[in-house]
Amino acid sequence: MSYTYDYPRPALTVDCVVFGFEPASALKVLLIRRKLPPYEGEWSLPGGFVQVSESVDDAAVRELQEETGVADVFLEQLYTFGSLQRDPRERVVSVAYYALVSLQGHPLQAATDASDAQWFALSTLPSLGFDHREILECAIARLRSKIRYEPIGFELLPKKFTLSQLQRLYEQILERELDKRNFRKKLLKMDLLIDTEEKEQSVAHRAAKLYAFDTTKYIELKKTGFNFEL
Amino acid sequence: MSYTYDYPRPALTVDCVVFGFEPASALKVLLIRRKLPPYEGEWSLPGGFVQVSESVDDAAVRELQEETGVADVFLEQLYTFGSLQRDPRERVVSVAYYALVSLQGHPLQAATDASDAQWFALSTLPSLGFDHREILECAIARLRSKIRYEPIGFELLPKKFTLSQLQRLYEQILERELDKRNFRKKLLKMDLLIDTEEKEQSVAHRAAKLYAFDTTKYIELKKTGFNFEL
DNA sequence: TCAAAAGTGTTTTATATACACCCATGT
DNA sequence: ACATGGGTGTATATAAAACACTTTTGA
Numbered sequence: 001m002s003y004t005y006d007y008p009r010p011a012l013t014v015d016c017v018v019f020g021f022e023p024a025s026a027l028k029v030l031l032i033r034r035k036l037p038p039y040e041g042e043w044s045l046p047g048g049f050v051q052v053s054e055s056v057d058d059a060a061v062r063e064l065q066e067e068t069g070v071a072d073v074f075l076e077q078l079y080t081f082g083s084l085q086r087d088p089r090e091r092v093v094s095v096a097y098y099a100l101v102s103l104q105g106h107p108l109q110a111a112t113d114a115s116d117a118q119w120f121a122l123s124t125l126p127s128l129g130f131d132h133r134e135i136l137e138c139a140i141a142r143l144r145s146k147i148r149y150e151p152i153g154f155e156l157l158p159k160k161f162t163l164s165q166l167q168r169l170y171e172q173i174l175e176r177e178l179d180k181r182n183f184r185k186k187l188l189k190m191d192l193l194i195d196t197e198e199k200e201q202s203v204a205h206r207a208a209k210l211y212a213f214d215t216t217k218y219i220e221l222k223k224t225g226f227n228f229e230l
Numbered sequence: 231m232s233y234t235y236d237y238p239r240p241a242l243t244v245d246c247v248v249f250g251f252e253p254a255s256a257l258k259v260l261l262i263r264r265k266l267p268p269y270e271g272e273w274s275l276p277g278g279f280v281q282v283s284e285s286v287d288d289a290a291v292r293e294l295q296e297e298t299g300v301a302d303v304f305l306e307q308l309y310t311f312g313s314l315q316r317d318p319r320e321r322v323v324s325v326a327y328y329a330l331v332s333l334q335g336h337p338l339q340a341a342t343d344a345s346d347a348q349w350f351a352l353s354t355l356p357s358l359g360f361d362h363r364e365i366l367e368c369a370i371a372r373l374r375s376k377i378r379y380e381p382i383g384f385e386l387l388p389k390k391f392t393l394s395q396l397q398r399l400y401e402q403i404l405e406r407e408l409d410k411r412n413f414r415k416k417l418l419k420m421d422l423l424i425d426t427e428e429k430e431q432s433v434a435h436r437a438a439k440l441y442a443f444d445t446t447k448y449i450e451l452k453k454t455g456f457n458f459e460l
Numbered sequence: 461t462c463a464a465a466a467g468t469g470t471t472t473t474a475t476a477t478a479c480a481c482c483c484a485t486g487t
Numbered sequence: 488a489c490a491t492g493g494g495t496g497t498a499t500a501t502a503a504a505a506c507a508c509t510t511t512t513g514a
Contacts (some may be wrong), residue, residue: 007279007281008281008282009239009240009241009242009282010239010242010280010282011239012239012240012242012323049237050240050312050323051237051238052238052239052240052321053314054314055312055313055314056310056312056313056323057312057313059312077309077310079307080286080307080310080325082280082285082286082287082289082325083285083286083287084283084284084285091282093242093280093286093325095310095312095323162466163466163467164465164466179504179505179506180466180467181467181468181469181505181506182503182504182505184467184468185468185469186502186503200466202513203464203465203512203513204463204464204465204512204513204514205463205464205465205466205511205512205513205514206464206465206466206467206510206511206512206513207465207466207511207512207513208465208466208467209466209467392493393493393494394492394493409477409478409479410493410494410495411478411479411494411495411496412476412477412478414494414495415495415496416476430493432486433485433486433491433492434485434486434487434490434491434492435484435485435486435490435491435492435493436483436484436485436486436491436492436493436494437484437485437486437493438492438493438494439493439494
C-alpha cells in the first residue's frame with residue numbers, strides 16, 4: 001500500500017436500513033423525508049457524513065440517534081456502496097448498516113424531528129432518493145438469509161413474546177408459511193427459550209405463553225459448535 | 231441525510247485478501263512487502279487509495295493488478311474497516327475485498343514487482359502491518375462459511391479438476407476431513423459437474439476423471455430455487 | 461355458545477452418516 | 488508385483504415434512 005497525503009478524497013457517509021416489527025402488524029422500514037436538495041421532499045434512508053473523529057460504526061449509531069431517535073438497538077454493517085454516480089453532486093461512498101428494532105418500546109416520538117421520520121410497510125414503500133432502494137433490497141436479502149442461521153429475529157420482538165409472534169415474524173421475512181407444529185417443535189427442542197411463566201394480556205382468545213430468548217445460553221452453546229438453524 | 235461541502239474526510243482505501251490454491255499444496259494468501267513507512271519492510275495486504283474517478287470495486291481490481299499482477303479473478307467485497315486507529319498517520323477507512331485464484335495459471339511473475347509479492351500458507355503467516363491480520367481472519371471466516379452454500383470453491387481450482395482436488399480444497403478450508411464417498415455422492419447428485427471425458431495427466435497411479443463446473447446450469451437452477459449446499 | 465387463536469403427536473419421507481473393498485495405472 | 492490414489496454401494500440414524508383435532512379464553 002502506498003500513501004499520498006493530500007489527494008482528492010471521496011466523501012464518506014453511513015446509511016441505515018432500520019427494520020421494525022410490531023406483532024400483529026407488518027415488517028416495516030424507517031424512512032426520513034429530506035429537507036434539502038437533492039431529492040428534497042422525497043424519502044430516503046437515515047444517514048450522514050462520517051466525521052474524522054469517530055469510527056464508521058459510531059457514525060452509524062450517531063446518525064440513527066440524531067435523525068430518528070432510535071438508540072440501543074441491534075446494528076450491523078451491511079455493505080459499502082461505492083459506485084460513481086450515487087450522489088448527483090459529488091463522489092460519495094456510503095457504508096450501509098441495518099438495524100433491528102422492536103416497535104413495542106421504540107416509539108418514534110423520541111426522534112429529533114419525528115414528523116420527518118416514518119415507518120413504511122415493505123409492501124407500500126415510496127420511491128427513494130439516491131440508490132437507497134438498492135441498499136434497502138440488499139438489507140432485506142441479508143435479513144432474509146441471516147435470520148435462518150443466527151437468532152437475530154428476536155431483536156425485532158419484545159423481550160417477552162409468544163411463539164405465534166415469532167412464527168409470524170419468520171413468515172413475513174421469509175415470505176412463506178411455516179407449519180405451526182414443526183416450527184414450535186424445532187424451536188423448543190433447541191432449549192433456548194425461557195418460559196417466563198407469564199401469559200399474553202387482554203386478547204380475545206386463549207392467552208399464549210410468553211417466552212424470552214436465552215442469550216447467555218446461546219453464546220455458551222455456540223462455543224461448543226452449536227448452530228442455530230431454522 | 232444532510233450535506234456539508236468542505237469538511238475533513240477520512241482517507242479511503244481498499245485492501246485485498248487474495249486466496250490461492252494449488253492442488254496438492256496448501257491454501258495460501260498473497261502478501262506484499264511494504265517499501266515505505268509505516269511498517270516498512272513488513273508484510274501487508276495489497277491495497278491502496280480509492281481515486282475520486284473510480285468506483286470502490288474498480289479500485290480493488292486496479293490495486294490488485296498493479297501490486298500483484300493478479301487479474302480476471304473472483305473478487306468480492308468483504309467488509310469495511312472503519313475504526314479510528316487503523317493507520318498510525320491519519321484516519322483511514324478501508325473497504326476490504328477477498329479474491330479467489332487458481333494458482334495453476336496465475337503465476338506471480340506477472341506482477342509489476344513480483345519480488346515484493348509472495349504466497350504464504352495460512353499456517354506460516356508472517357506478522358502483518360496495520361489491522362491486516364484482523365482483515366485476513368475476517369476473510370477466512372467468510373470463505374469458510376460461504377463455501378458451504380455457494381459454489382465459490384471452483385474459483386480456486388483450474389477449470390478442469392478432479393473430485394479429489396475439490397475434496398482436499400474443502401477439507402483445507404473447513405479444517406476437517408470429509409468422507410470420500412459421501413462427498414462425491416452429494417456433488418454428483420447436484421448434476422452441476424460436467425464430465426470432460428479427460429483424465430488427469432502423468433500421475434503415478436490410476437488417473438482421475440477431470441470435471442468442470444457447469445456455471446450456466448447453476449445460474450438456471452438457482453433461479454428455480456435450487457441451493458448449492460455442502 | 462361461539463369465535464379465535466393456543467397447544468399438542470405420529471407417520472412418512474428425505475437426507476446425513478458411517479463404513480471397506482476392488483480397480484487402474486505407473487514404477 | 489507393489490504402491491498409490493481412484494472409484495463405488497448399502498445399511499442405519501437423524502431430521503424434515505405432512506397432517507387435524509382438542510383446549511382455553513373473552514366477547
